[in-house]
Amino acid sequence: MTTAPPTPPDTDAVAFVAALRRLKAWSGRSYRQLERRATEAGHTLPYSTAATMLGRDRLPREELVAAFVAACGVRAEEAEAWLDARVAIACGPPAETAVRPRTVAAAPDPRCREVAREGLQSGRARRVWPRRRTFAAAAVAATVLFGGVTATGAFADDVEAEVEQTGTSLYLPRS
Structure with a gap:
């Protein structure tokens, strides 16, 4: 791990998961090793969950991203960038960019980013809409x-x- 870890994109879920795959390749660890490293860091990340997460093109849950980047050996400030990118993708574009000519996109809840960050900082990730x-x-x-x-x-x-x-x-x- 002599090079810097990949940076997280905040464009869409497909690019984000592809960057997570590059992060795993950068770490050089197997799924079992990632599971052990996540446990040592105080997270829960079963190897099968990590493999499934990287095999799909859907945005993973925030607590899984936190566990995965910690297990890959990413430092705290770089891990925050991964979590911020995940929240940006999940919450959608800011309200001022949501309005397009002749069409109005559904703007996300302005509290989305604060609620998501607050839930992770409290030690448990909360869903914004618990339907x-x-x-x-x-x-x-x-x-x-x-x-x-x-x-x-x-x-x-x-x-x-x-x-x-x-x-x-x-x-x-x-x-």
Whole structure:
């Protein structure tokens, strides 16, 4: 590792992952060695996750990028550049460049970069839009509410009283 490590691009996810592949080649480490180095640095990076991350063209999660660059031997200030580039790609272009002639692109949330950086600095990366958790919580609440109403008998009429009043049977006649 006598040369400088590759620099992270902030253009798109495909270029970013390609730069991560170059970083792995620069480090000269195997996936198993990267896993051990990440553990020594206080991160979690299974070798299979690292291999999958480099085999795709999607933007990896921020905590994976932090673990990967630490395992490759990148210094702290250079690691920050990788994380900043990842956040820039994930959040999209700044709001002032989002407006194009005759078309308006959806501008990202102006708090996107601050929320993402704050989550990583607190030791756990947070998602900016936790849609799955919200949906799961709503589904659990609806299930509990419906189950409680059903268990109390709110949907059931007093069947025995109705049978006595009308003189009907609970069973269908046999034919």
